[in-house]
Amino acid sequence: xxxxxxxxxxxEQVRQMLRDRGLPDPLAAFEELDRERxxxxxxxxxxxxxxxxxxxxxAALKKQGQGASALIQEMKQASAEIKGLDEEARNLDVQLxxxxxxxxxxxxxxxxxxRGSGDNREIRRWGEPRQxxxxxxxxxxxxxxxxxxxxxxxxxxxxxxxxxxxxxxAELERALANFMLDLHTRExxxxxxxxxxxxxxxxxxxxxxxxxxxxxxxxxxxSDFWLIPTAEVPVTNLYRDEVLEAQTLPVKHCAWTACFxxxxxxxxxxxxxxxxxxxxxxxxxxxxxxxxxxxxxLESLTRDAAVVLERLKLPYRVVSLCTGDLGFSxxxxxxxxxxxxxxxxxxxxxxxxxxxxxxxxxANLRFxxxxxxxxxxxxxLNGSGLxxxxxxxxxxxxxxxxxxxxxxxxALRPYLRGLEKITRR
RNA sequence: GGAGAGGUGGCCGAGUGGCUUAAGGCGGCGGUUUGCUAAACCGUUGUACGGCCAAAAGCUGUACCCAGGGUUCGAAUCCCUGCCUCUCCGCCA
Numbered sequence: 001x002x003x004x005x006x007x008x009x010x011x012e013q014v015r016q017m018l019r020d021r022g023l024p025d026p027l028a029a030f031e032e033l034d035r036e037r038x039x040x041x042x043x044x045x046x047x048x049x050x051x052x053x054x055x056x057x058x059a060a061l062k063k064q065g066q067g068a069s070a071l072i073q074e075m076k077q078a079s080a081e082i083k084g085l086d087e088e089a090r091n092l093d094v095q096l097x098x099x100x101x102x103x104x105x106x107x108x109x110x111x112x113x114x115r116g117s118g119d120n121r122e123i124r125r126w127g128e129p130r131q132x133x134x135x136x137x138x139x140x141x142x143x144x145x146x147x148x149x150x151x152x153x154x155x156x157x158x159x160x161x162x163x164x165x166x167x168x169x170a171e172l173e174r175a176l177a178n179f180m181l182d183l184h185t186r187e188x189x190x191x192x193x194x195x196x197x198x199x200x201x202x203x204x205x206x207x208x209x210x211x212x213x214x215x216x217x218x219x220x221x222x223s224d225f226w227l228i229p230t231a232e233v234p235v236t237n238l239y240r241d242e243v244l245e246a247q248t249l250p251v252k253h254c255a256w257t258a259c260f261x262x263x264x265x266x267x268x269x270x271x272x273x274x275x276x277x278x279x280x281x282x283x284x285x286x287x288x289x290x291x292x293x294x295x296x297x298l299e300s301l302t303r304d305a306a307v308v309l310e311r312l313k314l315p316y317r318v319v320s321l322c323t324g325d326l327g328f329s330x331x332x333x334x335x336x337x338x339x340x341x342x343x344x345x346x347x348x349x350x351x352x353x354x355x356x357x358x359x360x361x362x363a364n365l366r367f368x369x370x371x372x373x374x375x376x377x378x379x380x381l382n383g384s385g386l387x388x389x390x391x392x393x394x395x396x397x398x399x400x401x402x403x404x405x406x407x408x409x410x411a412l413r414p415y416l417r418g419l420e421k422i423t424r425r
Numbered sequence: 426g427g428a429g430a431g432g433u434g435g436c437c438g439a440g441u442g443g444c445u446u447a448a449g450g451c452g453g454c455g456g457u458u459u460g461c462u463a464a465a466c467c468g469u470u471g472u473a474c475g476g477c478c479a480a481a482a483g484c485u486g487u488a489c490c491c492a493g494g495g496u497u498c499g500a501a502u503c504c505c506u507g508c509c510u511c512u513c514c515g516c517c518a
Contacts, residue, residue: 004474038475041474041475041487042475042476042486042487044487045474045475045476045486045487045488046476046486046487048486048487048488049486049487051498051499052486052487052499054498054499055443055498055499056443056499058443058498058499059443059444059498059499060443062443063443063444068498069498071498072498072499073498074498075498075499076497076498077498078498079497079498079499224508243435375472
């Protein structure tokens with residue numbers, strides 16, 4: 001959410017931003033609503049001031065044993081009027097906030113302007129895609145053939161967009177989680193968190209998934225419980241409504257969780273394999289930062305995520321998302337895209353974003369400089385470090401051999417009791 | 426699932442409709458005293474949104490005692506609903 005007075009004072013800039021993002025303008029009535037609301041508020045408040053004063057007078061009169069029925073009658077009337085004014089003001093406030101919550105974040109000035117993924121800017125590449133002397137197979141052929149992935153039984157017990165990992169397939173998934181968590185906690189200075197995978201709607205509103213993106217989420221029946229679409233939600237909300245001390249910043253957390261997404265509206269996209277699933281695992285990196293250092297923190301967070309790919313020797317590139325492709329809450333996003341030989345393209349495996357104060361305002365995440373300082377909204381950042389299922393895919397596809405076996409990258413072998421190769425058994 | 430007790434400022438804790446401008450204490454901050462430390466003493470103390478002001482300081486208004494409704498001229502206090510915490514019982518990995 002953007003700051004109300006910021007929008008009030010920079011209406012044209014906000015409108016230009018919406019055009020850059022290619023979105024309709026929800027601000028048509030904004031100025032009028034805002035003005036009317038403030039007028040009502042001032043009126044109601046001055047009447048309340050009078051009511052408070054007269055109530056004291058009534059108390060004083062009664063104490064002296066005098067009657068006050070004329071004043072009480074007057075205040076009865078006044079209270080009814082105040083009630084009406086309050087209600088009108090609240091109405092306008094609800095409308096105003098609804099409009100405000102539908103406005104996406106302002107992109108950082110370094111974000112390229114463009115309409116879609118075609119306008120994203122490549123920042124750098126790492127590693128060379130391997131030259132195969134045979135036709136590389138997709139993971140949805142390799143996995144079932146090796147007996148480490150089972151789509152048929154997943155469809156039976158759950159449905160489409162689910163997978164069962166078996167044997168070394170399951171172990172590989174677990175090894176990747178441990179490998180990533182160890183790297184980020186021991187070498188990159190993140191404190192591990194294992195949060196609930198179910199959160200309430202206040203948390204989802206804090207990070208911006210609600211109210212606009214409810215259709216992407218799984219909701220549990222007869223409750224205010226939702227399955228988390230990413231660890232970003234519980235971890236960013238850890239400090240909701242709290243005031244952190246400036247010297248503790250940046251606070252850096254990593255978390256392994258399962259993630260659940262309804263994938264409504266993605267019919268026909270990535271239908272084969274495990275690229276797009278209703279349930280997947282992810283290690284997430286989350287930072288709470290001072291405003292003035294948040295873009296440095298974005299660079300280092302992106303590096304921290306990229307190190308996972310480098311240790312696994314998986315070729316990747318870094319892309320800066322353009323205004324049209326940028327997420328709702330993000331001011332700037334780098335996608336890490338890993339090379340997938342079967343489709344001969346780079347595929348998103350991590351998305352690292354600086355939200356500036358956008359989430360902090362919604363979730364009321366603040367910090368204080370020194371003892372007497374004013375509270376300020378801090379900046380939040382997060383990125384996958386990495387999506388585990390997609391890393392699993394990248395390893396199986398990039399390390400496949402002509403005979404259908406898969407070599408385990410060196411860095412992962414200690415996590416798989418020294419196993420060097422996955423073969424059909 | 427059953428029974429009960431609770432939710433008040435950074436923390437502890439008082440507060441049964443107006444004398445509360447939320448007592449008192451702890452902590453924090455500033456000061457006096459002190460060779461230093463400690464102690465004692467004095468002062469001070471939250472958040473949000475408005476108004477006055479060029480701006481800051483300052484002054485001022487409103488709201489906030491878990492949340493949302495209600496009763497009342499007036500609610501931390503009375504009523505209703507919800508959420509959360511704790512204790513005991515039952516069930517359970």
